[in-house]
Amino acid sequence: MTIKLTSDEFYEQFQEADEEQLQWDINDELDVVEKFDARFSQGWKRSIQLREGIELRIDRHQPSDHLLIKHIPEGENRDIDFCFMLSGKGQEVFTSTPNDILIPYINEKYYLKGNGLASQVIGDFSDLKPYSLLFISIHPTILHSFVASDEKNLPKNLDHLIRTSSQETYRRSGDTQPMMNTVLQQILHCPYQGMVKRAYLESKVIELMALVLDHEIAIQQGEVKKASLKLEQIERIHYAREILLKNLTNPPSLDELARQAGLNEFLLRQGFRHCFDTTVFGILRERRLELAKQLLAEQDISVTEAAYRVGYASLPSFSQAFKRKFGISPKTHQKNCR
DSSP: OEEEEEHHHHHHHHHHHOTTOOBSOTTOTTEEEEEOOTTTEEEEEEEEEEETTEEEEEEEEEESSEEEEEEOOOSEEOSEEEEEEEEOEEEEEETTSSSOEEEEEETTEEEEEOSEEOOOEEEEEOOOSOEEEEEEEEOHHHHHTTOOSTTOOOOTTTGGGSOOTTSBOOEEEEEOOHHHHHHHHHHHTOOOOHHHHHHHHHHHHHHHHHHHHHHHHHHHTTSSOOOOSOHHHHHHHHHHHHHHHTTSSSOOOHHHHHHHHTOOHHHHHHHHHHHHSSOHHHHHHHHHHHHHHHHHHHSOOOHHHHHHHTTOSOHHHHHHHHHHHHSSOHHHHHHHTO
16 A cells, blocks of 8 residues: 655644644753654654754654655745654655656765755655654755855855755755765764754764865766666665675675675666775675674684684784784784783
């Protein structure tokens, strides 16, 4: 069964589902949690108005059935939006454009949208597993506040994010970078409440925004290519990564990995560069070294044993790779953790 809703119907259901509007932080009246209507989904959304022009929202829910949400624009989209997908799978299709634009919503992807003329959009959320998303909405005045010049003009490589009500919004999906993931986890696991929480979250939201904008500038300068892979190909590349990480000590060859993921070897190589900004071996090496670092810190084993457990046959190769990544030898790291 497919549940079809307009955007108004989708957002109205929160008030109906949670009359008490339970608050996450009793010391902050602008930190509000609302439940989904169980007919559509089980879960909640948390909205925090950090200051005028900056809003943070976290959604965690599990759809009851396939959800189709039709957004019919009423005018200008005033904010610049950032959406980070933490789990779940879906897509947004912009049907009012000459050629339908598809924005994939899958794990480890983010979505950037500027302001301007809003488009008609259909949100297609077919995955019945739990969804976890983090949204940030920034008013253009917030961006202008960081500009040093008296004219408050944005850098040329970012001025396309702010458009007039007659210009269609700019939109792009991208891959969540490791530094972005770190900040996302800090936001999700904020240890504070009240005023300290608000200050902490605002600083992290701005840091996350800066990382996305830095990536955007690199794209505009031609240093990074925009997403050009199909949604199905991106999903297969992420699946290939899962296969690889489950077989750290005995990984499949590139040819075998490509076959298991349903890709050719060229597309596998290209896809890893595109989605993860590294090679297939780079992903394998990073995870092996992270695991070895954890083993040396938490277990009473030798450096040789740690190297063997994560798939290194050569101790010198392991030690060199460990020192290049962490700046110290594995033995020194082990001693520091005792």
